[in-house]
Amino acid sequence: MAVKIAIDLDGVLCNVVKRFAKMLNLPVDHEPKDWNYSGEVPLAEIKRVLKEFETHPGMWRSLEPYKENKEALAKFLRTRNEVEVYYITARAGVDVLSETAIWLHIRGLLTARTTVIPIQPNHSKADVIEAIGCEYSVDDRDLNVLTAAAIPRHHAYLLDRPWNRRMKCKNRVNTLQEFLEIIP
Numbered sequence: 001m002a003v004k005i006a007i008d009l010d011g012v013l014c015n016v017v018k019r020f021a022k023m024l025n026l027p028v029d030h031e032p033k034d035w036n037y038s039g040e041v042p043l044a045e046i047k048r049v050l051k052e053f054e055t056h057p058g059m060w061r062s063l064e065p066y067k068e069n070k071e072a073l074a075k076f077l078r079t080r081n082e083v084e085v086y087y088i089t090a091r092a093g094v095d096v097l098s099e100t101a102i103w104l105h106i107r108g109l110l111t112a113r114t115t116v117i118p119i120q121p122n123h124s125k126a127d128v129i130e131a132i133g134c135e136y137s138v139d140d141r142d143l144n145v146l147t148a149a150a151i152p153r154h155h156a157y158l159l160d161r162p163w164n165r166r167m168k169c170k171n172r173v174n175t176l177q178e179f180l181e182i183i184p
């Protein structure tokens, strides 16, 4: 049976933080130390930006990729075409499925062995990962990794980012390449 893996999009392949920085008038490469930009940006301002994401058509499609991660995955898909890849995303907004598929397609990240699965925001990715039978997953959100790690016979990895360093996680990888090299 094919190995199945789940890959998160925002914070792993798509650079949402860079867009946030622009919308929040922060330096372009600014990365927050936690999810809420605590002590940096008022919560109301964060909510305003999130609302903009959800209501503007084309927002998701226009995100920049994390170049190294994108290239590592494109190579993996070319060379490991027996592996099934599931992009599970809880992003909200206009035409999430098509916007996401277009973004991935343009970058050579959609193949016959890949599937995009948008779930509703705040629903459990782990439930989907378990239902599909994914054996490996990678995410930049600590909570997602914690819940996925509880799935029997599943290996959940946290992609290191400034906003998840408070979490103690033994399965922490520094790059997507590092995660992909683990896949048997």
Ligand SMILES: [Mg+2]
Pocket: 008, 009, 010, 011, 012, 139, 140, 141
């Ligand atoms: Mg993410």
